[in-house]
Amino acid sequence: MISGGIHYVLFIILLFFITVIVSYILLKILFAHTFPIYMLSAAAIICIISLVVWSIHFPHMADSFTRFLFSSIVAVLSAFCLAASAFIISRLLKENKQCHKCLFFEYPDVILLLDINGLLISGNPEVRKMLGYKPREYIGKHFTQFIAPDQIEKAKKKFERTLKGESCEYDLQVKHKNGKIIDMHFKTIPIIHGNRLKGIYVIGQNMTELNRYRKELENLYHKHTLILNSIAEGVCGIDKHGNIVFWNPAAERMTGYKAEEAIGKASHDIIHHTKKDGTPYSIDECPIDLAIQDGKTYHISEDIFWKKDGTHFPVSYTVTPVLENGAVVDAVLTFTDITELKKTEEFIRTSEKLSVAGQLAAGIAHEIRNPLTAIKGFIQLLQFELDVKKPYLHIIESEIQRIELILGELLVLAKPQATKFTKSDIGVLLQHVTTLLETQGILHNIQIITKIDPSLPLIECDENGLKQVFINFLKNAMEAMKSGGHIFIEAQKKDEYSVLIRFIDEGCGIPKEQLEKIGKPFFTTKEKGTGLGIMISKKIIEDHGGTMSIMSEENKGTTVEVTLPIRVSASSVLHNSLLSG
Structure with a gap:
């Protein structure tokens, strides 16, 4: 019996050392980076647990060595699993705590921990670096003590939302x-365990420098926008796909088009x-697209762009590609409306024609008028002797008068007459002209209808000059109304500085392609016209500081609008005096 007990004791000792060695090897394999002293301690713990488990089972299995051996192995395995599980859990908790510590203390932004009452529990070192407070100066204090006074209410609202389990992001001044x-x-x-809120993490990033840079960028953008918005040229930014x-x-x-x-x-x-001729403009030949495709700058001195209302206007434009590392990323289109430039160029050409025509007219008029006067005088003498041939003489005299009329117009063109501006009633002036031509209108089945505002103010004008203009407009209207009809004359106050006069007929109208040429030297739509009447009328109106425009539609009629200032400006008077001098 004693010998058997000794055998059991020796076996237990041997089993203890085997368990320690095997446990140490297994733990080293599982946890290679753990210090040896920790693994040895764990192995010893396993053996102790094994002895405890074995001592519990031994009394029931001591009747045979086989059962004793089986009981010992079960005890060792049970202890090993239990100890290994505990060791793994301990290791994971330790690593998690270490990671949390690294995150909390090494994070480059401020991290604060608040309880549910808003009291500061802890903070990382960035609190001192960024805000200057030591832990003892903020721990245990309410977070609102560190918020700018005018933003405390905002901070409280965000805190209350977080207490409800909602994460929030916002800007504050501290x-x-x-x-x-x-x-x-x-x-x-929010820090939530189970269904309960345990506290609140607050992560803060210093935005002072970023806000300063952002403000500088906004100021720079604002200045550039002001510059681009203030220039008279149209500026259009285009991306590499051709979109604005x-x-x-x-x-x-x-x-x-609005932006x-x-x-x-x-x-x-x-x-x-x-x-301009109405044919589609292929994108393959469009200079704007070509600049984006080949990276070259294109300048077009004259082209047309289209408006939102479907009309077009003449432009001069430049399209410049924006390059980055040799590749086109954008393009800038700058364009100018050259409508006024083209009008100026046309005015210069017209002036040159007028100058030549004036010189030519003066020469022709003087050369023809002298012999014409003699011819007219001798014809008048012959009328007393040639009673039978008087009708022929009347025809000759009528044609000579027509020649004199043309010569008179040429002389006006060559050397405008001196004008005298006086205050006149434009309504009375229009009535006089209407009375003068009313009989001629009745003969051609034309009725002249006037609509003149009786409250029209007196205007400064040259009565004779305006009579010549109004008679010319009425005669043109009558000549355009072969089948008769109505001519409407309207006069009203346009604003406090000017009056508006309209001559509206129901004639044949003027084709659109000819309308732009009306008023140019020697251009006329009449068979026997000289093309000088409208041009002289326009010049007289401009001498008054006024404007004239013609609107017409074929087979419907023509409207001539005249705007005259109530008071002629000093510059107009000076201009006229220079011409008459």
Whole structure:
């Protein structure tokens, strides 16, 4: 019996050392980076647990060595699993705690921990670096003590939302220890275990420098926008796909498209889709698209762009590609409405023609008038002797009078007569002209209807000059109404500075292609016209500081609008005096 007990004791000792060695090897394999002393301790713990388990089972299995051996192995395995599980859990908890510590203390932004009452529990080292407070100066205090006074209510509302389990992001101004206000961006994260809120994490980022850079960038953008918006040229930014990304106010004024209507659309589709003759403008030959495709700058001295209302206007434009590392990323289109430039050029050409025509007219008039006077005198003498042939003489005399009329117009063109401006009633003047031509109108089945505002003010004008203009307009209207009809004369006050006069007929109208040429030297739509009447009328109106415009539609009639200032400006008087001198 004693010998058997000794055997059991020796076996137990041997089993203890085997268990320690095997446990140490297994733990080293499982946890290679753990210190040996920890693994040895764990192995010893396993053996102790094994002995405990074995001692519990031994009394029931001591009747045979086999059962004893089986009981010992079960005890060792049970202890090993239990110890290994505990060790793994301990290791994971330790690593998790270490990671949390690294995140909390090494994070580059401020991290604060608040309880559900808003008291600060802890904070990372960035709190001192960024805000200047030591832990003892903020731990245990309410977070609102560190918020700028005017933003405390905002901070409280965000805190209350976080208490309800909602993460929040917002900007706040906080107080530095030295009293300086710092712009910060915060994110609050609720800490929830189970269904209970345990606290709140607050992560804060210093936005002072970022806000300063942002403000500088905004100021720079604002200045550039002001510059682009103030220039008279249209400026259009275009991306590499041909879509508009910028549209300045000058571009809005010229085209009628608002920025919000143009941005995002293809420039070719809204302003450059059709040529002047109505044929489509292929995008493959469009200089705007070509600049984007080949990276070259294109300058077009004259072309047309289209407006929102479907009309077009002449432009001069330059399209410049924007390159980045040799690749086209955008393009800038700058364009100018050259309507006034073309009018100026046309005015210069007309002036040159007038100058030549004036010199020619003066020479012709003087050369012809002298012999014409002699011829007219001798014809008048012959009338007393040639009673039978008097009808022929009347025809000759009528044609000579017509020649004199033409010569008179040529002389007006060559050397305008001196004008005298006096205050006159424009309504009375129109009535006189109407009375003068009313009989002629009745003969041609034409009725002249006047609508003159009786409250029209007196205007400064040259009565004879305006009579000549109004008679010319009425005669033109009558000549255009072969089948009779109505001529309407309207006069009203346009504004406090000017009056508006309209001559409206029901004649044949003027073709659109000829309308632009009306008023040019020697251009006329009449068979026996000289083309000088409208030109002289326009000049007389301009001498008064007024304007004239003609609107016409074929087979419907023509409207002539005349705007005259109530008081002739000093510049107009000076201009007329220079001409008459």
